[in-house]
Amino acid sequence: MTAEPSALALFWVGVIFLSLLVYVVLDGFDLGVGILFATTRDRKLRSEMMGAIEPFWDGNEKWLVVVGASLFAAFPAVYAVFLGAFYIPVLLLLFGLIFRGVAFAFRGRAGSEWLWDWGFGIGSIVVAFVQGAAVGAILGGVRVENHQYVGGPFEWLRPLPIVCGVGLVFGYALLGACWLILKSDADLRDWAYRRIDWLAGVTAALLTTAGVGALMELTATHAPGADRPWALIFPILAAAALLGVVIAARTRRDELPFLMAALFIVAAFLTLPSILWPYLIPYELTVADAASPDSSLSFFFWGAGLVALPVVAAYTILVYWTFRGKQKPASAGYSASSVRPAGLGQYAPADHNSAVGSLVGEGAMAVSLAEKSPAALWDAWEARAKWEWTVAIGVILVILGFVALGSIVAATVAGLWIVAVAMVVGGVAEIAHGFAMRRWAKFFFWTVIGCLYVIAGE
Template sequence: MGIDTALIWAVIILFGVLLYVVADGFDLGVGILFPLVPDKENRDCMMASIAPIWDGNETWLILGGAGLMAAFPLAYAVILSALYIPVLMMLIGLILRGVAFEARAKASPRSRHLWDKAFFAGSLLATFFQGVILGAYLSGLPVENNTFSGHALSWISPFALFCGIALIAAYTLLGSTWLIMKTEGRLQQRMRRLSRPLVGLLMAVIVLVSIWTPLAHEAIAERWFSLPNLYWLAPLPVFTALACLWLLKMVDRGEAGPFVMSLIVMALGFLGLGISLWPNVIPPSISIWEASAPVASQGFALVGALLIIPVILTYSVWSYYVFRGKVHAEDGYH
């Protein structure tokens, strides 16, 4: 029996996307929180908390996109054709955010507020359109003769727009709990106060998505509520609810605990989405095996991936280790 390279690549891409969501999610959340923290000293502290790691976090997005192109070219072609506009808007947001990050560090006091606004706008834009991409993807992409058969605005739907707003809530919570862990004093207390309603908002979002998705998609409802699947999958929403309640409890007193629990909640939500879609790489009906590149091509690319992923992981872990602990405004960016 040969090695299932399509399955291996699917796991790699899912792993990369998950790490991107949990890693870049919190620093996008920090940017979204900027208007709620008006004083310069606290904003400098917020920037210092993500300065050493924010650009490395985006490596996982590149890995996911490159892996999709190498391993599942049909999926890459269809998804990019269907979601070209929201992907472009997401990239514009990431570019604006990156430019603002660098320019703000060198801006004069008179012009710094412009880069603060650009940092917030880029973070918000990137987050919203990531959520829209997710919602449009979950809703399914029309395909005929292995090509996208919709139009340029097929991605616009109430569900996709709701997912954009939902991801803003999720990333903002990741950002606030990250700042609970990384800061102290008044800024930390402000983040604790903000995190409580954000947990409630995220719980409401999870419930609504959990109801909306199976109602809108018969195949997903069949996956979750048919027997014996129901018995096997029922623990996942139970664990998610318990994790949310524990997160709400830890917000008032934990340091690293609230952030870790936020990551667990996000990971459980990501797992639920994966279960809903598996094994389709182009919803609703094209599987990873149908969209695969030739085995030889996947195997060749897999060698490179297995060499580079440990390097990325080592670099990421080392960065977080070196820059662990609390930050202060005087730490600066460079």
């Protein structure tokens, strides 16, 4: 007979599922925009795409931090098994997120724009794919003995996970297209509308295939979901919402496609707990098996549960409320102009104190005073001069990742230490950043986030 989880264990599994759901919807649309970003070469559209997610993307990823920290503290056995089973996908996920962040920071300030565009687009595709592949692999079951993963490093790379990964790429792209419709006007909005039908069709085909494969896996493993016909309500709701996206797009009411796409993502996500409960690692670790002692869960509740979580939620609500509605023309172009000069050589060596924009190069583009100031030009030159080091460090890390495949256990332990140290250092930096804020709300938010990082790292 399966042991019953405590109330605190149920609270934290609820927090993890809810945070993961929020992350999938919110970061799903900005990953989707990044995927669509890779499908066009139009620089104006690309700049508008980045402008549409610029205020939101980094805050969306905070929910992934909440999921990771909560899982580590509340269900350490699941955290350990998941890292062991999905070591390579997690590395790819981190590399993809890093490339996306670097692209946001460097694209408007350094040369080699093609490199940052490539990093942003490919990074978004990789992050979406490994998330879907992990879901597909979990549905097939994970080999565990004595609360330790005993499978190989590439067991996640099977037909079902691959189909799920590709399906999530197209699902996120659909959600991203609906977000662009919601936030933009004119050319970009029309461009996104034209992609709704075929994105919805491909997503439906792939997820139907994945659903049939998952049903076969559940039947073969005698999973609890195979005996829950009521769970079919969620995939049926997802299918109806996907059809609703197409119908809403044809009505040209800009709010409806995103609402339907978000409902589709939510319904598809809720299918997982409905068929896997009470397992967190199918079909080995239940919520009761993997939970930390109630004393630890209680300590975590009074710190993170009552302080950090409400702050993150309040910050998210504040950001979306502040930047509600269509993006304004001034913000539609990323980095202050919808089309940026390709390199520093295109900046005119004119008087930098002039408040009048200069016409530069063939395109005769207006460049703002802020962009032409000596400090801004120096930052751009410095970023351009150092990008080679960034790429070199990235290559070294990739090589070390493949070396780590030779000893998964040692690499996992080393990785945990590195992550712990990085979280402590990052937490101290976040706290310092909080003290530099002039507003109490921002001070409180960054300080609490920093404390959460330090606690999780320790």
